[in-house]
Amino acid sequence: MKHLKTITIISLLSVALLSCKTGEKETKPNIVVILCDDLGYGDLSSFGHSFIETPNLDKLAEEGIKCTSFYSAAPVCSPSRAGLLTGRSPNRAGIYDFIPGPKKSEDCRDLVHLQAHEKTIPAMLKTVGYSTCLSGKWHCSSYFNSEKQPTPGYFGFDHWFATHNNAAPSHENPKNFVRNGEDVGQLEGFSCQLVVDEALNWLKEKEADNPFYLQVCFHEPHEPVASPQMIVDKYMPKAENENQAQYFANVENMDKAVGRLISYLEANYSENTLVVFSSDNGPETLNRYSRAKRSYGSPGPLKGMKLWTTEAGFRVPGVLYWLGKETFNGTSDAVISSLDFMPTFAEISGAKLPDVELDGQSMMPLIETGRMERIKPLTWAFYDAINERRVAMRTDDWKIMCSLKSEDTTMVRLHNIYDGNLPMIKNAEMTDFVLYNMKQDISESSDVSEEYPEKFEEMKELLKAEYGNLLDGSFVWNREKE
Structure with missing residues (x-):
């Protein structure tokens, strides 16, 4: 009987605590x-x-x-x-x-x-x-x-x-x-x-x-x-x-x-x-x-x-x-x-x-x-970047960046994606990849792609996939549809 009373008290306390945790203010x-x-x-x-x-x-x-x-x-x-x-x-x-x-x-x-x-x-x-x-x-x-x-x-x-x-x-x-x-x-x-x-x-x-x-x-x-x-x-x-x-x-x-x-x-x-x-x-x-x-x-x-x-x-x-x-x-x-x-x-x-x-x-x-x-991963595609590498991705200790090239030259800086420049962006080549170890190099002073070749290839493929997903999901402006 005493054991049953103890269990009942514990159960009531548990319900009270649960009520506090799930209450409106909590x-x-x-x-x-x-x-x-x-x-x-x-x-x-x-x-x-x-x-x-x-x-x-x-x-x-x-x-x-x-x-x-x-x-x-x-x-x-x-x-x-x-x-x-x-x-x-x-x-x-x-x-x-x-x-x-x-x-x-x-x-x-x-x-x-x-x-x-x-x-x-x-x-x-x-x-x-x-x-x-x-x-x-x-x-x-x-x-x-x-x-x-x-x-x-x-x-x-x-x-x-x-x-x-x-x-x-x-x-x-x-x-x-x-x-x-x-x-x-x-x-x-x-x-x-x-x-x-x-x-x-x-x-x-x-x-x-x-x-x-x-x-x-x-x-x-x-x-x-x-x-x-x-x-x-x-x-x-x-x-x-x-x-x-x-x-x-x-x-x-x-x-x-x-x-x-x-x-x-x-x-x-x-x-x-x-x-x-x-x-x-x-x-x-x-x-x-x-x-x-x-x-x-x-x-x-x-x-x-x-x-x-x-x-x-x-x-x-x-x-x-x-x-x-x-x-x-x-x-x-x-x-x-x-x-x-x-x-x-x-x-x-x-x-x-x-x-x-x-x-x-x-x-x-x-x-x-x-x-x-x-x-x-966090992925950025900023087409108006002052630096040449317009695409970047950070995940855990690593950051990878690349340029976008159109007809063998760095793609021009763009403020917007609309139907008139979409083909150029879609066809741009991802190139000039660099890899940084952010734990060791917060200043991005040293490209470590040659030092970590396996990680570099892994990050490069991941960036291609993430940027591809982002580009496919990007909204395209069209004046005729407005």
């Missing part, structure tokens, strides 16, 4: 994605910058998971953002380069936008009861805030406060924000702080007790850079000139905005909130175009910059911080990507993944143990 955490614009791998103090002070992000990295092999979906803004939202290579969505304004061009670039049929993270999370908000940069359409192309609201954001592309005329006192379809007019303050203001106001006014998905997309430190003078003055003794001091101050001001947001989350949502911080791509090259006069971003030890398929183009700082949940704590070199957000968020929320081919996978092994083996 299974559906709040999710916050913070995305910078053009932040370099080496721009945070915790990732090696000598001068820029980023104490809030450094604290997140110390208390959470510092991800040293975190990759964006592309080495430039629009495709990177589309990849994050959909969990698919942006090539599948037909977003191959940054999206300009709607100026008609032969290559149909003026048509490019995130199309209505694409399935996104906020839309997925709404199916399991989430409230959703976007605050900051959008840049997933050529016609912004227009009936001609879907707005952020169409893709599942209940509330959106956004700009088409950059804050204008600069980060200071921007006048091009739109809130839920209505022009806001000129605002006073700096963009990153205004974006956090909006996010905090939305959280404070949110009436329901349901979980939320909040996507905070800073303009910083993308040009045109503008920063609080007090912070600029602090960096003047350390900087080469005022423009560099402006850049350093820009990153610190962004960090201060992150600190405000995290403080509010810790005070109000500390029981179960996952925060993910990253950048859309690597740092801009100083003076690459006329307005890039303050682009002093750092690639750290990585090769290249924004618009390159070498590491600095899309290997970016990454931090995961889960309030209220015990996770791995420390630095992880596991290979992860913004493409992994959708499957991860589906797993932790109980949402059903969309019935489309995804290129990401759940990061839960990383979150729980600090380790993760990639089931599907």
